[in-house]
Amino acid sequence: DTEVTQTPKHLVMGMTNKKSLKCEQHMGHRAMYWYKQKAKKPPELMFVYSYEKLSINESVPSRFSPECPNSSLLNLHLHALQPEDSALYLCASSQAPGLAGGTGELFFGEGSRLTVL
Amino acid sequence: TQLLEQSPQFLSIQEGENLTVYCNSSSVFSSLQWYRQEPGEGPVLLVTVVTGGEVKKLKRLTFQFGDARKDSSLHITAAQPGDTGLYLCAGAPDSWGKLQFGAGTQVVVTP
Numbered sequence: 001d002t003e004v005t006q007t008p009k010h011l012v013m014g015m016t017n018k019k020s021l022k023c024e025q026h027m028g029h030r031a032m033y034w035y036k037q038k039a040k041k042p043p044e045l046m047f048v049y050s051y052e053k054l055s056i057n058e059s060v061p062s063r064f065s066p067e068c069p070n071s072s073l074l075n076l077h078l079h080a081l082q083p084e085d086s087a088l089y090l091c092a093s094s095q096a097p098g099l100a101g102g103t104g105e106l107f108f109g110e111g112s113r114l115t116v117l
Numbered sequence: 118t119q120l121l122e123q124s125p126q127f128l129s130i131q132e133g134e135n136l137t138v139y140c141n142s143s144s145v146f147s148s149l150q151w152y153r154q155e156p157g158e159g160p161v162l163l164v165t166v167v168t169g170g171e172v173k174k175l176k177r178l179t180f181q182f183g184d185a186r187k188d189s190s191l192h193i194t195a196a197q198p199g200d201t202g203l204y205l206c207a208g209a210p211d212s213w214g215k216l217q218f219g220a221g222t223q224v225v226v227t228p
Binding site: 104108111 | 157158160218
């Protein structure tokens, strides 16, 4: 079983809806990530939080809004999405970037399958 | 951006055959990881290689990191249907850098 838990597993929303994706980890990791993955493609980095602070935003549109309430939780708030935003959204965690000897190994959740109608 | 090129993009083989997936770059990576992703799941870390020339074995899977730490390979011996999945290599340029993913190799092993 994965130690990174994502909810919901599936989400269908209209373009005017507001919804949130949630992620939780209890491995003591201090870095958490959101990735977007289209079918048969590699994951694309969206956001990185390090010690609960946003450290990387890969020029993601503002209709995606991340939030890190504490070191174990990561949310992705969704508003006014487009059909092309339909994808698998993956949360991951790792030891904090820059940790001496760290190799950046990622532990992924099972993902939230998002469909925007 | 340091690019990782994976080949082949797709492999379809019969159970019992061997296969090799390659991951190449013109840049040096401090470490390189291999993940396997099954449909509807998130990627799962298989191995991390750190030292140039390193070889690691995980049951029927053999991973090698090139001497110059620019390339890696994954070899599966006597593939089984359970080996089916998307294999992703990912490189860390340095301990501060973002992980770079290869495009992935879709492996299908038929009984």
